[in-house]
Amino acid sequence: MGTITVERDLMVPMRDGVCLATDVYRPADEGQRPVLVHRIPYNKSIAHYIGSQMLNPIVGAERGYVVVVQDCRGCYASEGVMTPYRQEAGDGFDTVEWAAEQAWSNGRVGIYGSSYMGITCLQAALAAPPHLEAAVAYLTGTNLYQGWVYSGGALELGFNMGYSQGKLLQAVGRLGLDESTQQRLMREFRESSSDRAALCEYLPLSDAPVLREREVLPDWHDYLEHDCYDDYWRETDVVARAAEITAPILHIAGWYDQFLKGHLDLNLALQDHPVAGLRDAHRFIIGPWDHNSYEGHRLTWAGERNFGGQALSGVMGLGDTILQWFDHWLKDRDTPLMKEPSVRYFMMGDTNEWIKADRWPPPNKPTRFFLHSGGMANSRLGDGILSRDEPGDQPADTYCYDPENPVPTVGGRTFSLAAGESGVQDQSEVEEREDVLVYSSQPLERALQIAGNVRVRLWIASDGPDTDFTGKLVDVEPGGYCAVVADGIMRARFRDSFEQPSFLVPGESTELEIDLWDVAYTFKAGHAIRLEVSSSSFPRFSRNANGLVSPERALPEDLRVAQQTVFHDGQRPSHLVLPVIDSE
CATH class of the missing domain: 3.40.50.1820 (Alpha/Beta hydrolase fold, catalytic domain)
Known part of the structure; x- marks a missing residue:
C-alpha cells in the first residue's frame, strides 16, 4: 500500500x-x-x-x-x-x-x-x-420526470417531500433570510421531521410546513407545477438526449x-x-x-x-x-x-x-395472465383468479377509492422515511382491504421464470374525470407470506400521453396500462402468482383527488370518493403480462 x-x-x-x-x-x-x-x-x-x-x-x-x-x-x-x-x-x-x-x-x-x-x-x-x-x-x-420526481404521472411524494425538506438545511443559511424567518423554518423542520407521514397528508402540497416558501425551495414548487412532461424536464433528460453522450x-x-x-x-x-x-x-x-x-x-x-x-x-x-x-x-x-x-x-x-x-431484456415470451372473478375480487378473501384462460362473460369488479383513506405503501420500490421500509415486505395486511382487488393463480406445478418488462393492461371505468390505478405483482408462498415482486401506478389523465393529459369520461370504459417496470424473478413450484389492483400507494405517491384539479394542487375540499370498475370479460380482457423465459 x-x-x-x-x-x-x-x-x-x-x-x-x-x-x-x-x-x-x-x-x-x-x-x-x-x-x-x-x-x-x-x-x-x-x-x-x-x-x-x-x-x-x-x-x-x-x-x-x-x-x-x-x-x-x-x-x-x-x-x-x-x-x-x-x-x-x-x-x-x-x-x-x-x-x-x-x-x-x-x-x-x-x-x-x-x-x-x-x-x-x-x-x-x-x-x-x-x-x-x-x-x-x-x-x-x-x-x-420518470422514476425520480414522478412515476406513471403520479408524484413520488414521500421521497421528494422528504428530500426537499432536507435541502432546507443548506438553503436557509445562504439566502440572506432574516433571523426570525430562519428560526421559524428550523422550528417547522424539527416538528415536521418527527412525523413525516403527517407532512405528506398536508394539502395543498405547496403550502406544507417547511416547504411553502418558494424563495427557499423553488424546485419543490416547480415539481408541483410541472406535472406534465415538458421542456422543464427535457433539459435534464439523459435518456432523450443520450445521443449527445x-x-x-x-x-x-x-x-x-x-x-x-x-x-x-x-x-x-x-x-x-x-x-x-x-x-x-x-x-x-x-x-x-x-x-x-x-x-x-x-x-x-x-x-x-x-x-x-x-x-x-x-x-x-x-x-x-x-x-x-x-x-x-x-x-x-x-x-x-x-x-x-x-x-x-x-x-x-x-x-x-x-x-x-448480451442485452437487456433477454429473449422472453410476453405471456398474458387474465383476470377472472364472479364480481367479488375484493381482498384476498374474494374470488379473484389469475389464469392463462381468456375470460368469457363475467361481471366486473368494483371498489371505492377514498383519498382520505388511501392504501398504504408497504415495501416495494420506495425510498422515503415516510413510506417505511422498501424491498420485499409481506402484503397480507394490505390484501385484507376491500379497496384492493386480488387475483391469484393456482399453485404452480413447476417453477416459472421471468426476465423483462412486467405490465398490466386494464379495462377500467371511474365515476370521475381522473383517478389512479395501481398494480402489484406478488409471490404467494405456501406458508402464506405474500412477497412484493414489482409495483407501479398510472394516473388516468396520462394514460395516452405524459405531455398532453386526457380526462376520463365518467362511467365510460377505457383501456390503460400500468408499467410495473422490469424484473428477473423465479416463482418456485408450489407458489402462486398474484396481482393486486387498487388506486393508491400512500405516501409513496400523491393521492389523486379524483377530479379535474391536479392532485399536486388539490385542496382538502377537492377530495372525493371515486367508484372504480375493473372489467374482465371477452370484449374487455384485463390481464397481466409476464416476460416468461422458456425453459423447454
Missing part, C-alpha cells in the same frame, strides 16, 4: 466565478495520473458519504488514480446557491476540464457517482467535456430501488446509440438491491428478503468492478469486466444467481 496525499478544500472556479470546495486524493509520489471525479451534495468531509458509495477514494488512489471529491454548488464548503439537478451539467463540465489541466493529471478523466451523485455524473456526461473518457453511475435518475457508461441498478426506471430507459437508449463504438461499449449491472443496499447497511438484503452470499459478489465486488471499468478506459488495460457480455443481472427467487447476457 503506497502513501496517499490528501489536499483539502481547494476552491475550484466555475465559469461564473463561483468556487467549489474540492478535496484531492492522490498517490504521494510525483507523476501524472488519470483522474476520477466524484461530486456530492452531502458533505465531502463525512467519511460515510465518500467511503460507502461502492468506491472509496482512498482505494482509488491506492490503485493509481487521483480522486477528486467535490461539494456541489450551494452545499457545505462550496460557494453559491444550489439549483438541484440543473446546475450539474455546467459544473460537472468545468470540474472535469479543471481536473484534466492539473499538474498531477495526465488529461484522462472519469466520473462516478450514486443516487444524486449519479445525477451529477450523468449530467456531466451529457455536457460531454472533451477530457471525459468514461463514467459510472449507479442507483440514480436519468429522466427525472460521448463517453462510455457503466451503470448499476437495483431491482427494488425507486430509481430503477431511469436505468432501464438509459439502457435501451444506449443500446441504440448512433455511435457503434459507444453502443457496444456500455455495460449494465442489475442486482437484488434497494436504495439502502449500496450504502452497505444490509449488503445481502432488500427489505425482509436475504438473497444470500451471491448478492455480496455484486455489492462488495462493485468497487473493484468500477475500477476495472476505469482501468480499461483510462489506463488501456484488458480487464475481466470487458471480456464479459454487456449485461449482468441477478435472477431473484429460486436460484438467486447472476446471469450474463
Whole structure:
C-alpha cells in the first residue's frame, strides 16, 4: 500500500466565478495520473458519504488514480446557491476540464457517482467535456420526470417531500433570510421531521410546513407545477438526449430501488446509440438491491428478503468492478469486466444467481395472465383468479377509492422515511382491504421464470374525470407470506400521453396500462402468482383527488370518493403480462 496525499478544500472556479470546495486524493509520489471525479451534495468531509458509495477514494488512489471529491454548488464548503439537478451539467463540465489541466493529471478523466451523485455524473456526461473518457453511475435518475420526481404521472411524494425538506438545511443559511424567518423554518423542520407521514397528508402540497416558501425551495414548487412532461424536464433528460453522450457508461441498478426506471430507459437508449463504438461499449449491472443496499447497511438484503452470499459478489465486488471499468478506459488495460457480455443481472427467487447476457431484456415470451372473478375480487378473501384462460362473460369488479383513506405503501420500490421500509415486505395486511382487488393463480406445478418488462393492461371505468390505478405483482408462498415482486401506478389523465393529459369520461370504459417496470424473478413450484389492483400507494405517491384539479394542487375540499370498475370479460380482457423465459 503506497502513501496517499490528501489536499483539502481547494476552491475550484466555475465559469461564473463561483468556487467549489474540492478535496484531492492522490498517490504521494510525483507523476501524472488519470483522474476520477466524484461530486456530492452531502458533505465531502463525512467519511460515510465518500467511503460507502461502492468506491472509496482512498482505494482509488491506492490503485493509481487521483480522486477528486467535490461539494456541489450551494452545499457545505462550496460557494453559491444550489439549483438541484440543473446546475450539474455546467459544473460537472468545468470540474472535469479543471481536473484534466492539473499538474498531477495526465488529461484522462472519469466520473462516478450514486443516487444524486449519479445525477451529477450523468449530467456531466451529457455536457460531454472533451477530457471525459468514461463514467459510472449507479442507483440514480436519468429522466427525472420518470422514476425520480414522478412515476406513471403520479408524484413520488414521500421521497421528494422528504428530500426537499432536507435541502432546507443548506438553503436557509445562504439566502440572506432574516433571523426570525430562519428560526421559524428550523422550528417547522424539527416538528415536521418527527412525523413525516403527517407532512405528506398536508394539502395543498405547496403550502406544507417547511416547504411553502418558494424563495427557499423553488424546485419543490416547480415539481408541483410541472406535472406534465415538458421542456422543464427535457433539459435534464439523459435518456432523450443520450445521443449527445460521448463517453462510455457503466451503470448499476437495483431491482427494488425507486430509481430503477431511469436505468432501464438509459439502457435501451444506449443500446441504440448512433455511435457503434459507444453502443457496444456500455455495460449494465442489475442486482437484488434497494436504495439502502449500496450504502452497505444490509449488503445481502432488500427489505425482509436475504438473497444470500451471491448478492455480496455484486455489492462488495462493485468497487473493484468500477475500477476495472476505469482501468480499461483510462489506463488501456484488458480487464475481466470487458471480456464479459454487456449485461449482468441477478435472477431473484429460486436460484438467486447472476446471469450474463448480451442485452437487456433477454429473449422472453410476453405471456398474458387474465383476470377472472364472479364480481367479488375484493381482498384476498374474494374470488379473484389469475389464469392463462381468456375470460368469457363475467361481471366486473368494483371498489371505492377514498383519498382520505388511501392504501398504504408497504415495501416495494420506495425510498422515503415516510413510506417505511422498501424491498420485499409481506402484503397480507394490505390484501385484507376491500379497496384492493386480488387475483391469484393456482399453485404452480413447476417453477416459472421471468426476465423483462412486467405490465398490466386494464379495462377500467371511474365515476370521475381522473383517478389512479395501481398494480402489484406478488409471490404467494405456501406458508402464506405474500412477497412484493414489482409495483407501479398510472394516473388516468396520462394514460395516452405524459405531455398532453386526457380526462376520463365518467362511467365510460377505457383501456390503460400500468408499467410495473422490469424484473428477473423465479416463482418456485408450489407458489402462486398474484396481482393486486387498487388506486393508491400512500405516501409513496400523491393521492389523486379524483377530479379535474391536479392532485399536486388539490385542496382538502377537492377530495372525493371515486367508484372504480375493473372489467374482465371477452370484449374487455384485463390481464397481466409476464416476460416468461422458456425453459423447454
